[in-house]
Amino acid sequence: MMRIAFVLLTLAYGGIATAQELRGHGGPVRAAAVSADGAVALTGSFDQSAILWDLARGSAIKVLRFHQGAVNAAVAVNGLGFATGGEDGRIALWRGDAPEPAKVIEGHKGPVAALAISPEGQHLASASWDGTVRVTALADDSARVLEGHQGPVNGVAFAPGGMVVSSGYDASLRLWPADGGAPLIVTTPVPLNGVVTASDGEIAVAAADGGLRLFGPDGAQRAEIAVGETPLIALAISPDGATIAAGGLRGQVALIDRRTRTIRATLVGPGLPVWSLAFLPDGRQLLSGGADRLVRRWNAVTGEHVGAVVPRAGEDALAAFRGERGAEVFRACAACHTLTPADGNRAGPTLHGIFGRRIATAPNYAYSDALKGMDIVWSKESVAKLFEIGPNAYTPGTKMPEQTIGSAEDRQALVDWLEKVTQ
Known part of the structure; x- marks a missing residue:
């Protein structure tokens, strides 16, 4: 059966979802x-x-x-x-x-x-x-x-x-x-x-x-x-x-x-x-x-959209960074990854302290065996590469759904912002 990979928890980088x-x-x-x-x-x-x-x-x-x-x-x-x-x-x-x-x-x-x-x-x-x-x-x-x-x-x-x-x-x-x-x-x-x-x-x-x-x-x-x-x-x-x-x-x-x-x-x-x-x-x-x-x-009676449904994952942890391009790009990752040690791991590992950290070594996270054997140390360059060519190509065997960021400017904005907020 053909397997199709997609981005997990994608929010349109420049847009805001409508209420329904x-x-x-x-x-x-x-x-x-x-x-x-x-x-x-x-x-x-x-x-x-x-x-x-x-x-x-x-x-x-x-x-x-x-x-x-x-x-x-x-x-x-x-x-x-x-x-x-x-x-x-x-x-x-x-x-x-x-x-x-x-x-x-x-x-x-x-x-x-x-x-x-x-x-x-x-x-x-x-x-x-x-x-x-x-x-x-x-x-x-x-x-x-x-x-x-x-x-x-x-x-x-x-x-x-x-x-x-x-x-x-x-x-x-x-x-x-x-x-x-x-x-x-x-x-x-x-x-x-x-x-x-x-x-x-x-x-x-x-x-x-x-x-x-x-x-x-x-x-x-x-x-x-x-x-x-x-x-x-x-x-x-x-x-x-x-x-x-x-x-x-x-x-x-x-x-x-x-x-x-x-x-x-x-x-x-x-x-x-x-x-x-x-x-x-x-x-x-x-x-x-x-x-x-x-x-x-x-x-279901009239067929019209209903409800003031606000598409957010709980409280908006990125509200303090409104207007920063890197934060807007990161919204695609926010449901699976946290930025501070207090928030811990979610579906994906915390990104706190990611730069300089060897792949598959964040505490208390169950990594796939494929990642544990890789020789990658996360840097601005390696994170940007991950999103340039996609997880399946850069980290084969990962559980992370396929995701790429086509714009070099957006990739740079993301890693610059992550460097600032994950230390």
Whole structure:
């Protein structure tokens, strides 16, 4: 699978984000989930990170780094926090803003594409490109493995009565009974992506032809709604089941009234394509994540942008340096790196005392083995070189997402400023 590297927590060097945007990810926002109380969201990205967001303040609480590859899926886990699924085939359970997962679930042999939590919160279902669905009991990590899809499984959901529903690239929708019996297999004309279910048992599935297909719990197709002409790749259903949001490859997001089977609003302006959608608990607001690396907040009734969401990672530690070019360039790094010994390490090591320090020697930071064997001492010249040619070329094997600064003037401003503030 082609791996795409992007900048982590990129802020436009010269710009200020508009109010409805959460900026932070360095790659397309692949996954989104919202806590049951609507206070916190978690998003995952192709940049290999997840970010916890305080939705009331519009600020990043914590950058979570664990997966070796894209974070493809996220779900709120009742009373426990969130779960993420990655390209590495692993599932991580996060409690609060702890920097490390509380639990890691393994077993898949391919990327995890989707996650779902059972209504009682005791089982986690995961869909994978290894062709299987796994239903894991969170109490003891025992797993029921559902096999039969002929290719990647792209979607999974729980239906009433404990039934599990899965959708796959093999153009099949499979309804797995809770008692472990053989699944009901529904064949469609085109490959399928995400799937969601309503409390009355109705199933909605996103298709590669741009259509949203609705099925009953008996597998009978009830309706087909044309959303676009390109694949639908993001799907969410409001908690009350009244509205389905469907996002596609060209950036269209349709808000569909499930009762009338009509599109009542279309969101204008999401990044192309739209990879992730998540409703807030009231069902009146929606988060979208797209290829433009932004998380956007919407009124799910009118389709308008909403909320005074201020895109900052907590308090602005760089406010005292407003107007200094080096500080503005550093904003792309501020969520992962601190500047003072009191602030310590984050997703990346502290930069306090970086000049004159040998690579991979900052105290109490878990460096990759590849960096530990390198013979680099950080200087203004070597830091500038890092951002000129990128981490993958200058420090092969690093966990740092790919990032370059194309302007020589910006690179010089950054290292001059770092020399001043990291001593």
